[in-house]
Amino acid sequence: MQNKKRTLVILILGLLSALGPFSIDLYLPGFPEIARDLNSTTGRVALSLSSYFIGVSVGQMIYGPLLDRFGRRIPLLTGLFIYLFASVFIVYVTSADSLILARFVQALGGCAGMVAARALVRDLFPVTETAKVFSLLMLVIAVSPIVAPTLGGFATAHWGWHSIFIILTVLAAVNIILVYFWLPLGAPPDTTMSLKPRPIITKFWTVFKTPQFYTYTLTGSFAASGLYAYIAGSPHVFMELYGVSEKQYGWIFGIIAMGLVTASQVNTFLLKKYTSQQIVKVTLICQVIAGALLFFGTIFHLIEMYSMIVLAFLFLSTQGFAFPNTSALSLAPFEKSAGTASALMGALQLGIGALITALVSMLSDDTPLPMTGIMFLCAIVALSMLYWGNRRIRILEGRIIA
DSSP states (O other), X not given: OOHHHHHHHHHHHHHHHHHHHHHXXXXXXXXXXXXXXXXXXXXXXXXXXHHHHHHHHHHHHHHHHHHHHHOSHHHHHHHHHHHHHHHHHHTTOOSHHHHHHHHHHHHHHHHHHHHHHHHHHHHHSOGXXXXXXXXXXXXXXXXXXXXXXXXXXXXXXXHOTHHHHHHHXXXXXXXXXXXXXXXXXXXXXXXXXXXXXXXXXXXXXXXHTXXXXXXXXXXXXXXXXXXXXXXXXXXXXXXXXXXXXXXXXXXXXXXXXXXXXXXXXXXXXXTTTSOHHHHXXXXXXXXXXXXXXXXXXXXXXXXXXXXXXXXXXXXXXXXXXXXXXXXXXXXXXXXXXXXXXXHHHHHHHHHHHHHHHHHHHHHOOSSSHHHHHHHHHHHHHHHHHHHHHXXXXXXXXXXXXX
8 A cells, every 4th residue: 555545544534533532531521511511410421422332332333244245334433424314413412312312323323433443554554563553543632632532522512512523524524525435445345245144143252252352351341341440520620629710621631541542653663563462451550550649539639620630631541451352352353253252342442431421320420439549440350351261262272270
């Protein structure tokens, strides 16, 4: 692939991958206004975040087999159109329940881009380059948490929260145009693949029971869930407990997200010297340390706003290393079924993320403890999954005795 075309393809894949995160980060500063306008509470509005995660999780399980059976383009474009129409509908919702349901439908469409992007990385690039490509995708994806909250805060303050979903409608239209005219087709359709429930379930199970897949998918899922806990809890913590404005929250969120961007690009240089396995191990140890400082600092009342920003910056930075490497390691064993593997990986990640965000919302109180405690717990579980999974791999390879 020529350099110019390679750059364009990575940019399009990054935009497809970023559509989901952008759909989350853009409306976070609008939570208080949405709650007031819909005669609800921020906790209730936050459930629309959980419904979005559930929709993405369910949708990915649907798109995975479709992407393998019909090729990448048709299911991808279908999903983007669903996302576009759902975004328009949300502009006119009049209740929190309608918002929660509409966000679920929006997610069912938007997740097509996430699944297809990961599968196309596996289709279009050599296995030895996938971790580097995922790191480059992170550069595009990471623009979302930097730009989106700031843009969302500005849009909410000047034009109202409805403008947020008008922006998302425009982004969906741009993605449709880019996909149709400039994105390569990727793997050809597999006409032998059955779309009956039993063969699909069998294929998902075959993918899941691959030791390398479940080790790094579950590890990456719990590592990412610490990020989702922060996303769910930070509007309440910063805007209601620390009293910052929507614009200030947008800037804080963007500054913290800079750590993720920087880390994802440092990762490309580290991969020249270290393996993805080595990077993941050190990353998760650092995440546990940052999570412990957040958790115990909250318990002993040592955390104020600026120290919260610094520690959250460190915690979220680890995701810039965890995501590209766990994703590459999860998908590496699969060539013909990359769509199914990508879907299952994304479904597990977002399914666990949905549970985590709902848990943060339900436990919300007048302290940052629900957010910081769950962030710490996710980091511990991720590191534990890595050690347990790698031990299982070594046992199956006969390198150690069980």
